[in-house]
Amino acid sequence: MSSLPQTFPHHRLDAYRVALEAMVGVNVLARGIPRGHRSIADQMKRSSTAVVALIAEGANRRGAGEKRQRFTEARGEAGETAAWLEILVVLELAEEAHVAPTAHLLSRVAAMLTRLIQRNA
Numbered sequence: 001m002s003s004l005p006q007t008f009p010h011h012r013l014d015a016y017r018v019a020l021e022a023m024v025g026v027n028v029l030a031r032g033i034p035r036g037h038r039s040i041a042d043q044m045k046r047s048s049t050a051v052v053a054l055i056a057e058g059a060n061r062r063g064a065g066e067k068r069q070r071f072t073e074a075r076g077e078a079g080e081t082a083a084w085l086e087i088l089v090v091l092e093l094a095e096e097a098h099v100a101p102t103a104h105l106l107s108r109v110a111a112m113l114t115r116l117i118q119r120n121a
Contacts, residue, residue, distance in 0.1 A: 008056070008060060009059040012059075013059055013112075015055055015112035016052065018112065019055055019105075020052055022102055022109060023048040023049060025101060025102030025105060026044050026048040026084075026102055027045060029098065029102060030042075030044055032093075032094060032098075033093055034093065040087060040091075040093070043084060044085070044088075047077045047078075047080040047084065048077075050073075051074050051077045051078045051081060051106075054073050054074035054077060055070070055113070057070045058070030058074065058116070064120040064121075065120075067116070067120045068120040068121065071113050071117045071120065072113075074109075075109075075117070079110065081106055082110075085099045085102060085103050086103075
């Protein structure tokens, strides 16, 4: 990970750390996507980056409603990223064995976000 100061509220969230790990996995997979399918790589990277950014934004909001909204959006982006990973496998652009670890991380993030949403209900 980064050696940047870990001083913000999102640094205390496991969901944030796991989302960063998933984002790295998505970027590794995106590098292997052939030229004719670069739009898939771009969309996949955008949605995985949005998960991380929305978790950070939600954690740094003060109101429960604002937190819940950002965490809900992050969960949606995690689902979108997982769908892109499935698309890679279905289109035979990546092997399931290579995609599975990142998909598992996204599943963990979604579960953690569900708990954060419930906590801020």
